Amino acid sequence: MTRSTIFAVVLFPLALWAQSPPATETPVPEVIEEKKEEEKKPVWPPEGRALFEKGLQLGNIKDDPKKSYRRVYQRTFMPTEPKYPFNAVLTFDDQIVPFSDKEASAMEIANDLAPRGARALFFANVPGLASPSIRPFLKIKNREERRKACRTLLETKREIFVTAIRNLIKIKKDDVFLFEVHNHTAFHQNMRSFRLGSARMDCCIEGIRFVEECLDEAYAAERPGFVRDRWFRFPFLAVPRNSAARKEINELFTELGFLSVGETQDSKDYANRSADQAYLSLVAAHAGKRYSVKLGPYSTAQHPVALFHTKTWRDIGPGILKAIDQAMAAEKNE
Numbered sequence: 001m002t003r004s005t006i007f008a009v010v011l012f013p014l015a016l017w018a019q020s021p022p023a024t025e026t027p028v029p030e031v032i033e034e035k036k037e038e039e040k041k042p043v044w045p046p047e048g049r050a051l052f053e054k055g056l057q058l059g060n061i062k063d064d065p066k067k068s069y070r071r072v073y074q075r076t077f078m079p080t081e082p083k084y085p086f087n088a089v090l091t092f093d094d095q096i097v098p099f100s101d102k103e104a105s106a107m108e109i110a111n112d113l114a115p116r117g118a119r120a121l122f123f124a125n126v127p128g129l130a131s132p133s134i135r136p137f138l139k140i141k142n143r144e145e146r147r148k149a150c151r152t153l154l155e156t157k158r159e160i161f162v163t164a165i166r167n168l169i170k171i172k173k174d175d176v177f178l179f180e181v182h183n184h185t186a187f188h189q190n191m192r193s194f195r196l197g198s199a200r201m202d203c204c205i206e207g208i209r210f211v212e213e214c215l216d217e218a219y220a221a222e223r224p225g226f227v228r229d230r231w232f233r234f235p236f237l238a239v240p241r242n243s244a245a246r247k248e249i250n251e252l253f254t255e256l257g258f259l260s261v262g263e264t265q266d267s268k269d270y271a272n273r274s275a276d277q278a279y280l281s282l283v284a285a286h287a288g289k290r291y292s293v294k295l296g297p298y299s300t301a302q303h304p305v306a307l308f309h310t311k312t313w314r315d316i317g318p319g320i321l322k323a324i325d326q327a328m329a330a331e332k333n334e
């Protein structure tokens with residue numbers, strides 16, 4: 001199996017670079033250099049893993065401050081992800097520890113993918129919590145008290161969450177780690193209608209910070225020294241509509257080093273639980289096409305991002321495994 005990150009690592013910065021102004025070729029006088037330092041100009045374009053650096057401003061399109069490379073913008077190109085014969089980044093959203101044994105866990109997916117050496121990214125919420133969990137906090141008027149109440153609930157889940165993350169991220173094949181866990185917020189709220197300073201938004205932010213702490217704790221324990229990519233996925237792919245709320249979230253993402261990621265292959269597994277749709281979405285990825293249930297394969301996707309949900313695995317898994325096995329066998333026979 002050939003795995004190459006070069007494509008992604010080289011092409012993505014180039015794609016960004018193409019939209020940004022060329023570097024100054026003439027030597028810059030020292031005085032101007034100093035002034036630039038003072039203004040703390042971002043290193044631009046950031047490359048590969050540097051994109052996930054905490055506190056790094058991504059800069060502005062063509063140096064126009066009104067056109068920022070916002071971190072909340074949902075990218076569909078993941079420069080640091082390796083390429084596989086099946087040509088898709090496999091992503092699974094929501095609970096890695098299911099609410100009930102009727103739903104699949106992330107570990108079930110890992111157990112099926114690991115023998116194939118296939119990698120997957122899990123965008124996780126905090127076990128046992130969902131948007132109704134914050135209801136008791138909505139009546140608390142004092143913001144600091146509200147934050148603390150929210151934190152107290154989150155902390156009751158730390159141990160089970162960190163353990164579940166650790167069990168996934170330690171799995172290896174041929175000395176390569178196969179699975180990563182990323183932030184999908186704690187409570188899976190729809191962030192679309194968020195207002196600055198509202199209880200819903202405050203609890204969401206506290207939850208996002210909590211998830212990140214748990215990820216840091218788990219990675220520090222299992223893979224000390226590993227610099228992880230800080231991908232984030234919005235629940236329901238819903239970015240705040242309100243510009244002040246969006247700005248605040250973008251600033252939080254800058255602080256935490258997040259990049260928001262969307263999808264190019266959507267088989268709507270959540271609604272249809274169809275192995276056939278899941279299979280077709282990956283066949284389209286293999287052919288370099290995007291996929292939706294309505295359109296089938298369409299447009300192009302160089303490095304497709306396939307969106308699935310952990311809980312549907314028992315239904316859709318056979319379709320995904322079939323697509324992976326076919327693509328890997330085809331590469332072997334080439």
Ligand SMILES: [Zn+2]
Nearest residue numbers: 093094235236
């Ligand atoms: Zn979700």
